[in-house]
Amino acid sequence: MSKTRRIYSIVLTLATVLVLLCSCAAPKTGADASSAAAAAPTAGSAAADAGQTQTPPAADTSGASNPMPIIPAGQTQTISMACPDNYYSAAPTTDELPAWAWIKEQTGVSVNWQVVPNSEYSTTIQTRMAAGVDLPDILSAGSLDTTIYGEDGMLVELSPYLEKYGENYAIIAETAPNVKPLMMTPSGSIYHLSTTRSEELYAGAQGWEIRYDWLENLNLEMPVTTDDWYQVLKAFKEQDANLDGDPNNEVPMTTMSNVTNIYRWGNCWGLRLWTSDGFSIDENGKVQYDFLKDEAREMTEYVARLFKEGLMDPEAITNTSDDLTSKCISNNYGSTLYWQELCPTWNITLHNLGITQADWGQTRTPVGPNGYPGHIETRGYVSGQWSISKDCQDVDTAFRWLEYVLYNEAATVTRTIGIEDMTYTVDDNGGYHMTEFVTNNPDGLGYVEAIRSIGAWSPVSVCNRADLIALFKLADDKEIARCEAVYDQIIPKTEFAISTLDESDAITRLYTDITTYRDEMMTKFFLGTESIDEKWEEFTRTLESMGIHDVLAVKQQQYDRLLSFGYEQ
Numbered sequence: 001m002s003k004t005r006r007i008y009s010i011v012l013t014l015a016t017v018l019v020l021l022c023s024c025a026a027p028k029t030g031a032d033a034s035s036a037a038a039a040a041p042t043a044g045s046a047a048a049d050a051g052q053t054q055t056p057p058a059a060d061t062s063g064a065s066n067p068m069p070i071i072p073a074g075q076t077q078t079i080s081m082a083c084p085d086n087y088y089s090a091a092p093t094t095d096e097l098p099a100w101a102w103i104k105e106q107t108g109v110s111v112n113w114q115v116v117p118n119s120e121y122s123t124t125i126q127t128r129m130a131a132g133v134d135l136p137d138i139l140s141a142g143s144l145d146t147t148i149y150g151e152d153g154m155l156v157e158l159s160p161y162l163e164k165y166g167e168n169y170a171i172i173a174e175t176a177p178n179v180k181p182l183m184m185t186p187s188g189s190i191y192h193l194s195t196t197r198s199e200e201l202y203a204g205a206q207g208w209e210i211r212y213d214w215l216e217n218l219n220l221e222m223p224v225t226t227d228d229w230y231q232v233l234k235a236f237k238e239q240d241a242n243l244d245g246d247p248n249n250e251v252p253m254t255t256m257s258n259v260t261n262i263y264r265w266g267n268c269w270g271l272r273l274w275t276s277d278g279f280s281i282d283e284n285g286k287v288q289y290d291f292l293k294d295e296a297r298e299m300t301e302y303v304a305r306l307f308k309e310g311l312m313d314p315e316a317i318t319n320t321s322d323d324l325t326s327k328c329i330s331n332n333y334g335s336t337l338y339w340q341e342l343c344p345t346w347n348i349t350l351h352n353l354g355i356t357q358a359d360w361g362q363t364r365t366p367v368g369p370n371g372y373p374g375h376i377e378t379r380g381y382v383s384g385q386w387s388i389s390k391d392c393q394d395v396d397t398a399f400r401w402l403e404y405v406l407y408n409e410a411a412t413v414t415r416t417i418g419i420e421d422m423t424y425t426v427d428d429n430g431g432y433h434m435t436e437f438v439t440n441n442p443d444g445l446g447y448v449e450a451i452r453s454i455g456a457w458s459p460v461s462v463c464n465r466a467d468l469i470a471l472f473k474l475a476d477d478k479e480i481a482r483c484e485a486v487y488d489q490i491i492p493k494t495e496f497a498i499s500t501l502d503e504s505d506a507i508t509r510l511y512t513d514i515t516t517y518r519d520e521m522m523t524k525f526f527l528g529t530e531s532i533d534e535k536w537e538e539f540t541r542t543l544e545s546m547g548i549h550d551v552l553a554v555k556q557q558q559y560d561r562l563l564s565f566g567y568e569q
């Protein structure tokens with residue numbers, strides 16, 4: 001097996017594990033990957049325009065280490081960049097959209113965009129990396145194990161460049177010191193840059209959403225505890241909560257996708273079962289697996305009761321995204337566990353259907369029966385992985401462009417909310433406001449689409465500044481207040497340092513089967529096809545015999561290494 005083939009097969013294996021860990025979209029099979037290879041872009045790297053003299057980095061006369069422009073006026077230089085295309089497909093990134101035209105003006109650097117639809121990107125970039133020729137200068141490496149590629153010489157080690165040019169990064173690092181530890185490989189190298197991520201804090205968390213109008217219809221208070229929730233769901237089921245005259249057509253709660261959305265009930269018992277996938281750190285700094293805890297059994301019993309008594313949609317675990325939408329706009333579903341951002345869309349649809357009082361909205365995670373105040377896990381401290389390939393002919397320019405685009409304040413504002421006076425204005429206090437182009441788009445685009453139609457909030461922008469995103473996601477004061485009401489419950493995901501190859505191998509070998517078994521059994525417990533009383537102990541013993549403690553030992557190593565890199569809890 002050639003070196004690149006070997007890397008490719010390792011990466012596919014790792015990607016599979018990562019996908020299972022992250023509950024991301026399933027990876028393409030090898031056969032799909034091969035056919036995508038044939039369709040992959042073949043454009044050359046275009047590191048520097050042919051025949052053009054390389055421009056040395058601008059002399060630092062201002063004390064700034066990455067002053068703009070990188071390329072002086074009157075000269076041109078092009079870098080190539082592979083990433084997913086704009087999510088708003090009517091405005092492809094290759095059209096030189098206004099937000100990117102602005103970046104070009106600031107940097108003096110043109111971009112040869114090598115884009116494919118988001119759903120194809122992961123396979124395409126893995127295939128291109130496996131082939132190892134004509135690589136783009138910069139690539140979105142979110143689906144790649146950059147340690148493997150970096151140590152094999154396919155990606156540039158970025159630490160010296162970060163040290164030399166990291167002017168904007170240094171500002172970010174002051175308030176977000178954990179970005180760097182999370183970018184460091186076991187040997188302390190950096191093969192990708194990531195940005196901070198904070199959108200969950202302000203732009204609508206994932207958690208408990210309820211029909212506020214149903215509570216009002218039945219003269220009920222907002223439920224606070226898990227016991228309150230049980231009572232409210234029971235009232236939704238037994239009474240005519242939607243006021244259509246039929247007391248039997250209400251389904252109290254639903255959700256979608258797979259059993260992991262149901263695991264959010266663990267948030268009421270202090271369990272980190274969702275983005276942390278069951279891994280938590282105890283007060284002694286020891287990594288724990290929360291599915292082994294007594295509280296996990298208590299949570300499972302609670303949820304099984306909801307299913308048994310018809311308080312939870314029997315299809316809650318198997319619903320697709322479309323199923324969830326059609327249920328939540330049917331006026332027969334009273335609550336869900338999902339993203340807040342869908343609530344306004346559901347409300348608009350219901351209002352248009354004549355249900356003018358419909359009022360889906362976010363509320364707090366319930367307080368658990370043990371008095372635990374409830375939490376919401378973030379999706380992670382960092383966002384994105386951006387790497388520079390071995391084929392880049394001018395790493396200084398590519399790095400400086402990337403450093404500016406990812407970390408500079410003005411660039412971040414542009415990437416996220418667009419162009420001043422086109423999509424936003426700035427008031428005397430420096431506050432940003434969306435223009436009518438966004439709030440009342442002439443072509444009838446929604447807020448997010450309008451922003452994306454000019455190249456902002458694109459896949460390259462998914463480095464998340466909650467204050468900016470909230471501007472176009474939360475337009476209504478009532479919605480803002482409901483989202484703010486959960487801020488104090490938001491807790492960080494349990495983070496680990498990037499794996500060594502041995503650690504990856506151990507996790508692949510053991511944890512894939514463990515999660516499959518875990519999810520199958522938890523589904524059976526929830527749905528009542530296995531008895532919790534009879535089988536819970538066997539369940540936890542099986543997790544142990546399958547090697548969960550070996551996985552924990554690996555996780556402990558990764559966690560300890562993260563701390564040694566300066567990660568602050």
Ligand SMILES: [Ca+2]
Nearest residue numbers: 240244246247
């Ligand atoms: Ca009814």
